[in-house]
């Protein structure tokens with residue numbers, strides 16, 4: 118019975134690929150890389166765009182100021198709620214009111230998190246999106262389960278456009294389960310086109326720009 | 330011939346308020362798109378690049394599919410192939426049954442809509458919860474989506490409030506979109522955490538890395554991919570792109586064309602399963618290889634399901650998604666329906682267009698939508714008896730100048746009569762919702778001869 122099912126799938130594969138081999142013309146060439154568009158970069162441009170998609174930019178800040186800002190955000194956003202930081206974000210922040218996210222934790226362990234701190238790798242000025250690498254969000258569920266998300270990025274990591282954004286990702290970006298671009302808090306406009314922040318994911322998104 | 334289509338459109342058009350609201354909401358999306366596009370200096374170059382990449386991809390689809398399969402397997406993905414909707418549904422339901430799954434959370438996937446997956450799973454006793462808010466609304470209402478991006482666009486806040494009250498026990502009379510969204514969020518959070526499996530669609534699949542790319546605004550696909558230990562992603566085989574460096578070309582076009590956003594809130598590139606979890610990708614043909622083999626229609630496989638052609642279409646805006654009676658409405662739905670054959674009546678949809686070309690003008694993939702509709706009309710030869718007679722008469726007259734002249738004079742006499750509504754008028758159905766322009770009193774031929782003879 119299992120063998121029959123296996124055979125069916127094998128023959129489906131052959132049937133489909135066979136039809137496609139007959140239909141594929143093997144002619145048109147790949148048009149090559151898209152040339153960089155003339156778009157402005159820089160933290161200010163990114164911050165403006167982030168605001169337009171409903172996120173809140175902070176900074177640029179450095180050193181002790183970064184810690185103070187993180188403490189402030191933790192208390193305003195979390196109230197008495199639970200605060201969790203991914204290890205690579207905690208490396209930047211130092212010790213604070215946050216627990217460390219642990220790799221081994223089951224995803225459901227983040228259901229009650231009020232604020233999550235996660236490091237972003239690249240920030241894209243044209244669309245306000247921040248790339249979160251799998252290695253910086255080993256507990257992937259934290260990104261979407263927390264009520265408020267705080268991303269921390271280096272201001273040097275801002276690129277003008279998305280082509281540059283993909284090019285700037287760390288070499289192992291696609292060696293992990295996920296790489297996620299996040300542009301603003303989760304949202305929906307499914308009821309009469311009225312924009313509502315906080316659909317299924319975080320209700321708010323803060324992005325702190327860090328100067329090193 | 331188009332009686333069913335006319336009938337459905339008329340049912341929708343009967344409620345003028347609903348038509349006006351639908352038209353305005355949909356056109357609002359179109360205007361947001363225009364504003365977003367105006368901010369992108371290289372928009373036309375992007376469209377050109379994207380359609381060029383897709384042309385290359387489709388020309389080498391066999392190789393890219395094999396490459397994707399190899400790379401995805403290497404990353405730990407289980408890859409399945411389905412020739413048609415029935416086999417796709419069987420693969421998914423067997424995967425779920427083998428793991429005793431009782432509850433599935435699903436994020437938006439036009440493909441599973443096309444395949445009719447939900448009823449198949451429900452028949453096996455599996456609860457399927459659509460989690461995109463718009464999809465959840467139509468699911469609770471027992472309706473199909475009426476738009477591919479905003480599935481409940483045909484419903485008012487009051488109808489949705491009443492629906493939530495009836496199905497989720499929310500406070501009676503609540504109609505504030507923000508509060509309704511919060512209530513649905515709380516209800517669906519529970520479903521997310523209880524579910525044993527997640528089903529998602531696939532917006533793009535990258536052959537180079539074997540990754541799938543899933544895009545949402547709500548974060549529902551991401552919750553699905555993060556919580557249960559089983560994730561099944563269903564993709565049409567045309568979703569492939571060659572390399573990761575091609576992805577930004579498509580992403581820069583997609584959300585701007587769909588809703589005017591510079592990018593969707595969540596763009597997740599998923600390469601292999603989460604540690605300790607399973608990821609299955611089901612590659613579905615269901616009429617697509619047939620489209621690939623058709624020179625006239627293969628271009629339609631470039632569609633990235635942005636919905637822009639729906640939002641700009643004068644027929645879709647007025648008639649609404651249900652008039653089409655297909656999983657995908659609007660111009661692209663009409664182009665795909667005869668091949669995907671999800672439902673009867675696909676062929677007649679080619680008539681549901683004024684061929685104004687607005688769809689082709691906004692399509693980020695530069696698909697020649699109105700040309701394809703015209704091609705289907707030719708191929709379908711769906712013309713009814715009256716149209717055949719008219720075409721025959723016109724062809725006969727046009728090849729015989731004397732006859733043509735006489736016909737012109739006769740038409741001048743009968744024209745005003747045709748425009749009147751009387752029993753037995755052969756033009757009656759055409760006149761529904763249309764006005765016949767006034768006749769100039771003289772045939773074109775007579776005018777032309779006269780003007781040529783009287784120098785200015």
Ligand code: SF4
Nearest residue numbers: 632633635636638692
């Ligand atoms: S045909 Fe073009 S405009 Fe219509 S949904 Fe597809 S990509 Fe968008």
